[in-house]
Amino acid sequence: xxxxxxxxxxxxxxxxxxxxxxxxxxxxxxxxxxxxxxxxxxxxxxxxxxxxxxxxxxxxxxxxxxxxxxxxxxxxxxxxxxxxxxxxxxxxxxxxxxxxxxxxxxxxxxxxxxxxxxxxxxxxxxxxxxxxxxxxxxxxxxxxxxxxxxxxxxxxxxxxxxxxxxxxxxxxxxxxxxxxxxxxxxxxxxxxxxxxxxxxxxxxxxxxxxxxxxxxxxxxxxxxxxxxxxxxxxxxxxxxxxxxxxxxxxxxxxxxxxxxxxxxxxxxxxxxxxxxxxxxxxxxxxxxxxxxxxxxxxxxxxxxxxxxxxxxxxxxxxxxxxxxxxxxxxxx
Amino acid sequence: xxxxxxxxxxxxxxxxxxxxxxxxxxxxxxxxxxxxxxxxxxxxxxxxxxxxxxxxxxxxxxxxxxxxxxxxxxxxxxxxxxxxxxxxxxxxxxxxxxxxxxxxxxxxxxxxxxxxxxxxxxxxxxxxxxxxxxxxxxxxxxxxxxxxxxxxxxxxxxxxxxxxxxxxxxxxxxxxxxxxxxxxxxxxxxxxxxxxxxxxxxxxxxxxxxxxxxxxxxxxxxxxxxxxxxxxxxxxxxxxxxxxxxxxxxxxxxxxxxxxxxxxxxxxxxxxxxxxxxxxxxxxxxxxxxxxxxxxxxxxxxxxxxxxxxxxxxxxxxxxxxxxxxxxxxxx
Numbered sequence: 001x002x003x004x005x006x007x008x009x010x011x012x013x014x015x016x017x018x019x020x021x022x023x024x025x026x027x028x029x030x031x032x033x034x035x036x037x038x039x040x041x042x043x044x045x046x047x048x049x050x051x052x053x054x055x056x057x058x059x060x061x062x063x064x065x066x067x068x069x070x071x072x073x074x075x076x077x078x079x080x081x082x083x084x085x086x087x088x089x090x091x092x093x094x095x096x097x098x099x100x101x102x103x104x105x106x107x108x109x110x111x112x113x114x115x116x117x118x119x120x121x122x123x124x125x126x127x128x129x130x131x132x133x134x135x136x137x138x139x140x141x142x143x144x145x146x147x148x149x150x151x152x153x154x155x156x157x158x159x160x161x162x163x164x165x166x167x168x169x170x171x172x173x174x175x176x177x178x179x180x181x182x183x184x185x186x187x188x189x190x191x192x193x194x195x196x197x198x199x200x201x202x203x204x205x206x207x208x209x210x211x212x213x214x215x216x217x218x219x220x221x222x223x224x225x226x227x228x229x230x231x232x233x234x235x236x237x238x239x240x241x242x243x244x245x246x247x248x249x250x251x252x253x254x255x256x257x258x259x260x261x262x263x264x265x266x267x268x269x270x271x272x273x274x275x276x277x278x279x280x281x282x283x284x285x286x287x288x289x290x291x292x293x294x295x296x297x298x299x300x301x302x303x304x305x306x307x308x309x310x311x312x313x314x315x316x317x318x319x320x321x322x323x324x325x326x327x328x329x330x331x332x
Numbered sequence: 333x334x335x336x337x338x339x340x341x342x343x344x345x346x347x348x349x350x351x352x353x354x355x356x357x358x359x360x361x362x363x364x365x366x367x368x369x370x371x372x373x374x375x376x377x378x379x380x381x382x383x384x385x386x387x388x389x390x391x392x393x394x395x396x397x398x399x400x401x402x403x404x405x406x407x408x409x410x411x412x413x414x415x416x417x418x419x420x421x422x423x424x425x426x427x428x429x430x431x432x433x434x435x436x437x438x439x440x441x442x443x444x445x446x447x448x449x450x451x452x453x454x455x456x457x458x459x460x461x462x463x464x465x466x467x468x469x470x471x472x473x474x475x476x477x478x479x480x481x482x483x484x485x486x487x488x489x490x491x492x493x494x495x496x497x498x499x500x501x502x503x504x505x506x507x508x509x510x511x512x513x514x515x516x517x518x519x520x521x522x523x524x525x526x527x528x529x530x531x532x533x534x535x536x537x538x539x540x541x542x543x544x545x546x547x548x549x550x551x552x553x554x555x556x557x558x559x560x561x562x563x564x565x566x567x568x569x570x571x572x573x574x575x576x577x578x579x580x581x582x583x584x585x586x587x588x589x590x591x592x593x594x595x596x597x598x599x600x601x602x603x604x605x606x607x608x609x610x611x612x613x614x615x616x617x618x619x620x621x622x623x624x625x626x627x628x629x630x631x632x633x634x635x636x637x638x639x640x641x642x643x644x645x646x647x648x649x650x651x652x653x654x655x656x657x658x659x660x661x662x663x664x
Contacts, residue, residue: 044569237376238548
């Protein structure tokens with residue numbers, strides 16, 4: 001397996017897991033102060049990474065939740081926000097331009113800010129009421145489970161949260177194994193479709209943000225592969241007409257409440273495209289993880305799977321994932 | 333000009349305009365009963381057509397507003413909805429499968445339903461508390477201005493609404509003229525780019541739904557042209573890396589609060605792609621419409637402009653906009 005380091009994967013997982021109590025304390029403080037809205041805002045892949053938590057809050061609780069891209073928020077505002085609201089922002093660099101401006105505006109409005117950054121002492125952290133730096137820790141979603149899951153629990157909506165969080169202790173090892181188990185399929189996928197002229201990516205519910213951001217932030221941004229992403233539901237209202245034997249279609253299936261939408265896409269596309277691939281979290285064992293918690297983990301598991309496409313593609317296509325034409329090379 | 337009938341355009345506009353009082357009565361009844369949420373839900377292009385009203389309510393009022401694709405709502409619910417909420421649904425056929433199921437679920441929950449349909453006596457109308465059939469009337473957004481604009485006014489947020497609605501009387505004629513004024517540009521666009529292998533479509537704010545649905549429901553569904561649509565804000569977080577001299581990029585600019593995002597895209601792309609087109613509502617006169625109301629009309633004006641691409645493309649490419657591979661031809 002190319003660029004795979006099982007020990008580093010487990011170590012990076014444990015870096016976050018071992019700070020569980022510190023992170024949960026943020027949730028406790030936020031709950032102690034009360035809130036009238038949990039508001040997720042950031043940019044690009046970072047915003048997409050948080051979006052499933054907006055989804056889970058809507059599906060599994062009555063807590064007020066909303067989300068918006070930071071650049072949009074700067075111009076449109078969000079009319080639900082008040083000085084009793086709490087905003088969640090995340091940025092790997094900690095200095096994403098629109099995200100920082102958004103934090104400044106939120107601070108002015110008196111909205112409390114919880115930030116999760118990839119570096120310490122970032123601009124974003126300096127604007128925050130609560131902050132956590134994950135550094136090499138992965139996956140970032142784990143940080144959000146310790147915050148949002150604990151908020152759900154504190155508010156009476158997720159009584160199993162302590163057991164769920166305990167159960168996550170071994171997930172790092174399981175995710176390393178997922179990478180091993182999917183690698184051959186992902187290597188073949190990268191070899192077969194890396195040079196396709198057009199790639200339709202489809203997902204739903206808590207995996208829609210993954211379909212959206214993997215196609216945009218990895219395939220487009222890092223590998224310059226042309227994509228179209230669409231939700232499983234909306235696929236049937238236009239994009240389906242593009243499907244033909246020769247059109248490359250990729251569907252990601254998870255274990256959340258919208259899985260039936262993905263299955264409908266699978267059943268429709270499978271007889272029509274000769275270049276159709278399904279990546280399904282159900283195909284992968286998560287040793288030690290209780291069956292009833294798998295529905296909360298689709299984005300994390302799918303993230304591990306899809307990472308193996310990129311890692312293989314960069315070697316097979318001789319195209320480093322770090323090359324950019326424009327990002328941080330020109331002003332815009 | 334191919335397939336252009338100025339008289340029909342004006343007649344179809346007036347069909348809706350002349351029922352202004354009937355439509356506004358829906359708003360008055362909804363307000364008299366009160367509401368705790370205005371909820372927009374439907375499927376595909378119909379949902380996209382309503383989305384700007386969710387945007388305007390957020391930007392210009394403090395009224396609670398939300399939106400969700402019907403198929404998603406069926407599986408995830410919306411935790412803000414109560415039996416005091418009002419839902420808006422629209423469907424040209426009046427029998428879109430997911431939209432009907434959604435209406436049934438809303439009815440069970442005791443949510444009041446306002447529907448806007450393209451035919452009379454539809455399944456959707458039968459499930460509704462209030463309904464309006466626009467038949468050949470266009471644009472459908474006019475119906476929603478008479479409902480949502482009047483609700484804003486009744487709730488104290490849009491004091492100029494009566495003058496705005498009066499001012500719209502002549503918009504049908506102005507929109508016919510927009511079509512005449514843009515036709516040469518749109519014909520050339522269709523001729524130059526109709527066979528491009530990949531088309532990036534970009535828009536923001538109240539025009540994002542237009543970028544999303546025009547590319548999906550016209551270019552993909554009706555003309556089998558491959559697209560990627562992305563918001564002006566999110567373009568800078570991935571898709572920009574695809575841009576090169578040879579990549580076809582189309583930007584739609586409006587006159588709403590997010591215009592600066594579109595201008596940023598324009599300034600970035602113009603030196604990089606030789607196949608870059610901007611369609612800008614500002615380039616078109618709207619005779620008789622007051623300057624201060626243009627910001628509410630970007631989707632309607634852009635709809636008139638883009639319609640001329642499709643009308644020209646279907647002739648130039650000898651591909652009727654009515655042909656489908658799958659829609660209503662197979663079960664899915």
